[in-house]
Amino acid sequence: MRTFLTIASSLALWVLVVTKFNAMWRRRHESDHGPLVSRVWLTAVFLGTSLLLLVDDIQLAVGQAVGMNNFAWYLSYLAGSIAFQQVGYLSVRQYRPIGRKARLLFAVPLVLLLIAFSVLYFGWLRWTPEWPARSPRAWDDALFMVLFFGYAGSVGIIPILIQSIDYRQRPAQIVRLRTGLRILTALLANVCFWLKVAYTIAAYRTPGSPFAEQLNQLALLSMGASAVFFSIQLASHKTFVKMVDFLQIPKKMAALDDLHFIQSRLLCLCPPVVSVESTWWEQLRNPDRYLYRAAISILDSHKMLRGYLKRLEEKHETRLVINTDSETIFWNQTDIAQARQLCQLLQSPPEDGLEALVAFYRHVAQHLRQQDESLLASPSGSHRLDNESQAGVVQDPDMTAHPV
């Protein structure tokens, strides 16, 4: 079962990577990404070779073929280190100018590491028996492994830092989500490698200790999680748009609640001629649409409110009675004061589209709620509530008025 799962997950990952790389390859001739695509392929080859050489049977076969013990292990770490250096560079190269400058930060330690690996291998490891198990037998094994995992863990720090800066600088939700996933992927991979370092040290100090084994399991777990997030962050722009929409639902529902709060206030003063009802589920499924409708409804009511107040001023009256097709609107002095306040608060809505309009109305709703709280806290608060109950907040506030 475990073998089947390993093969299936490896296949799935390869299909994903090949599909993605193939798409990049096709775009190669349409842009200046040719060298980048070659580098990505090269990285994949190095990484694949590194993992392949760690398969027990292959490791033993290579050792026998070349007549040098642990040669596949040595080659695997060389290829793996180059792959990590490339992954690090590829992760930051688009963030100019710092990304380009970061190349040296990856390359210099890599050269030193390759020299250290060679010294360790030809000085010690070559002369020890073939060792396919991934735990250290002696200090040379431990150092070999700690250097490899330590480098892999360190390489990820630079992309995390650069991408974190980028995350803060770019407010677009889609970009932020993708960058956030990249950071999470790198972070989990880093955690995995540093757990591997801890495991190596623990296993060297106390061979076969349960604690070391737990560290190893945790490392595998975080690598698995990193692989999942890596796959998600490769998703298309369209998928990211849908993900952002999904993540914004709570915020939009909160905005809708604020807009409905204003609508309920306006309902008391100028009821709409037309009402289009909606359920909570419908609003949840399409919050943008209902935000739009609520905003239109407020705009309608505000216009009517302004008109009624203007009529009052023109006639110098202290009460308002209007007979519409379906009802009679009556305002006493308290209503007039409320209408004036609402009218003033809703004055000058932004013209830059729905998002700005919703933000403006949320601000108004916040002001009204704060005012309600302070009125409730004051001794005269109960008086106002009496007035509201007379007005009667009625029916679903998702409506819009268009008498003509």
Added chain:
Amino acid sequence: MKQSNNAAPSVDIDQRIAERFQQISDRYDFSHFTLPGFIAWVEKEREKSIQMTAWAMPATIFGAWMEEDDTDYIFYHKQAIPLHKAHIQLHELAHMLCGHKTIKVTKETLAQILIDKFSAAELLLRSTKSNQEEQEAELLTSLIQEQLHRYTRQDELTKVVIADEEQRKLFIALGLLD
């Protein structure tokens, strides 16, 4: 503060307008919706030109539709923000698509209405459009908007059709401008 309730659309209206919307969406591709494009389509369907005009409307009127033999006039609230203007235009088009009747005007009466700031027309318009018709038009507008959200064309709902040059020509024809 107010007496009587305004009714929500009944099931009958819902069904009728849903059927009407289905007929429209069979003939018009909402996945490529633009307001000017939709207006052109309605013009073709009705075999009449549509004249959009921004005007100062009374408190309870957001938009108005009047017709001449070969032209439909849609008036929308001049001071409204673009999002609101586009909605009003769509609502008035929905009246046409619902097959509602409106007041017939001549150029002379239209000029009089505009000079009069709609005060006389308000009563006329009220008598021609019932509350039910308003509900039908708003429901159809709502269904159109829903479709636009489905096709992620909601940005088109913020783009108002501005017909400054046509409006100027109309006012000259009505003798309201030199």
